[in-house]
Amino acid sequence: MNRxxxxxxxxxxxxxxxxxxxxxxxxxxGGRAIATDLAGRPGIDHALDVTSEADWQHVIGDIGxxxxxxxLINAAGIAPLGTVEGTDYALWRKVMAINLxxxxxxxxxxxxxxxxxxxxxxNISSVSGLVGGHNLAAYNASKGGVRLLTKSVAxxxxxQKPQVRCNSVHPTFIEGPMTDALFAEVGNPAETKAxxxxxxxxxRFGRPAEVADLCVxxxxxxxxxxxxxxxxxxxxxxxx
Ligand SMILES: NC(=O)c1ccc[n+]([C@@H]2O[C@H](COP(=O)([O-])OP(=O)(O)OC[C@H]3O[C@@H](n4cnc5c(N)ncnc54)[C@H](O)[C@@H]3O)[C@@H](O)[C@H]2O)c1
Numbered sequence: 001m002n003r004x005x006x007x008x009x010x011x012x013x014x015x016x017x018x019x020x021x022x023x024x025x026x027x028x029x030g031g032r033a034i035a036t037d038l039a040g041r042p043g044i045d046h047a048l049d050v051t052s053e054a055d056w057q058h059v060i061g062d063i064g065x066x067x068x069x070x071x072l073i074n075a076a077g078i079a080p081l082g083t084v085e086g087t088d089y090a091l092w093r094k095v096m097a098i099n100l101x102x103x104x105x106x107x108x109x110x111x112x113x114x115x116x117x118x119x120x121x122x123n124i125s126s127v128s129g130l131v132g133g134h135n136l137a138a139y140n141a142s143k144g145g146v147r148l149l150t151k152s153v154a155x156x157x158x159x160q161k162p163q164v165r166c167n168s169v170h171p172t173f174i175e176g177p178m179t180d181a182l183f184a185e186v187g188n189p190a191e192t193k194a195x196x197x198x199x200x201x202x203x204r205f206g207r208p209a210e211v212a213d214l215c216v217x218x219x220x221x222x223x224x225x226x227x228x229x230x231x232x233x234x235x236x237x238x239x240x
Contacts, residue, residue, distance in 0.1 A: 003220045004031030007119075008069050010059075012050050012106060013076030015041035017176030018124065021208035022073050022215050029216055034063065037076070050076045050102025056109040063113065070119040071219040072110040074103040074146075077124065079178055081185050084137040092138045099142035100149070107153045111164060118162030122218045123150045124211075125168045127234050147230060154228030165227035167218050172234035173205040201236030 009026045013019040014035025020043065023033035036048035036059060046062070048055045063069055077099045080091060103123050110121060128136050129143030150168040157164030173179045173196060183189035197204055214233055217223050232238055 001028060002030040003216055003222065004029040004071075007031040007071060007219065008034065008063070008067060009071040009073065009219060010034045010036065010063065010069060010110065011073045011075060012036050012048060012102065013074075013124075014044055016075065017178070017208045018171075018174060018211050019073070019075040021212040022075065025209070025212035025216050026219070029220070031070075031219075050074070050106060051097045053105055053109075056105045060109045060113055068117055069110065069113040070117065072106055072114065072119075072121045073124065073215055073219075074106045074122070075124045076102055077142075077178075079126075079128075079136075079139050079182060081135045081182065082137055083135050086135070087137050092141075095138035095142050096145075099139070100145040103146050104149060107149065107166065111153070111157065111160075114164050115157070115160040115162065118160075119164055120219050120223070121150075121153060121157070121164065121166040122215050123153075123166065123168045125150070125170050125230070127170050127172045127232065127238055129168070130170055130230070130232070131238055150230070151228045158227060163227075165218075165223070167223075167226060167228070168230045169211065169214055169218070170230055170232045170234065171206055171211050172200065172237045174211060175205050175207055179205065199237065200234070201239065204235065206233060206235065 015037035023035045026033040035044045036046045037044045039047035046059045048059050125146040126143040129147040153166040183193050
């Protein structure tokens with residue numbers, strides 16, 4: 001229960017299903033979770049719109065005044081459906097701003113504080129950052145960007161003294177509002193969900209707590225030799 005003892009971890013999208021599960025797991029493991037999300041979202045310690053560089057500077061500055069930062073989880077994200085032809089440019093820009101620019105700004109501004117003592121950054125990508133979907137043009141592009149940004153951050157972090165590690169996590173469908181909203185956009189949501197579950201070799205969607213447990217490993221010293229790597233958590237979906 002003490003795998004993250006005394007570690008301070010900043011989480012974006014901390015009011016969401018995966019972000020809040022990670023915050024809970026950090027506390028369970030003896031760490032301190034600083035949950036951030038858009039202003040007005042429940043249970044957060046700081047309002048932080050990940051697309052706002054001023055918000056990042058303010059929150060990181062605030063934490064750094066009298067404290068340390070050992071880890072960062074970039075979990076904020078949106079997942080609208082849309083083919084390349086059906087996605088208007090404004091929506092494309094919005095997905096890029098939140099999913100990719102937000103992760104870039106987190107790595108950029110988090111690095112400065114984390115490298116004082118060394119630590120770990122975890123970027124939540126998706127299986128959609130590894131394989132394409134006909135109606136996920138913007139989401140695929142943003143999450144694929146997060147995957148390779150992670151490797152560049154890892155190589156930079158490895159040159160710091162002390163070192164900062166960075167890895168990406170690639171879940172498939174996880175139970176929660178994001179998945180519910182995706183299925184609400186298509187006809188017969190219950191039938192579509194059941195069909196998607198059957199396509200997963202382990203025959204079910206993942207749970208937020210399962211993604212959180214993987215993040216605990218990546219934040220902890222157990223993964224001290226792991227950086228620049230991609231962790232697929234998909235019930236076997238992309239193994240075939
Ligand atoms: N749920 C899934 O099936 C699934 C699968 C693969 C990857 N992911 C990824 O996991 C991450 C978390 O997803 P989730 O399932 O918890 O979704 P969620 O919708 O429950 O949570 C996402 C959170 O991000 C926040 N957010 C949105 N825009 C923001 C902004 N500009 N600044 C700060 N916060 C913002 C939302 O307020 C929300 O609390 C996302 O990056 C998502 O793409 C989710």
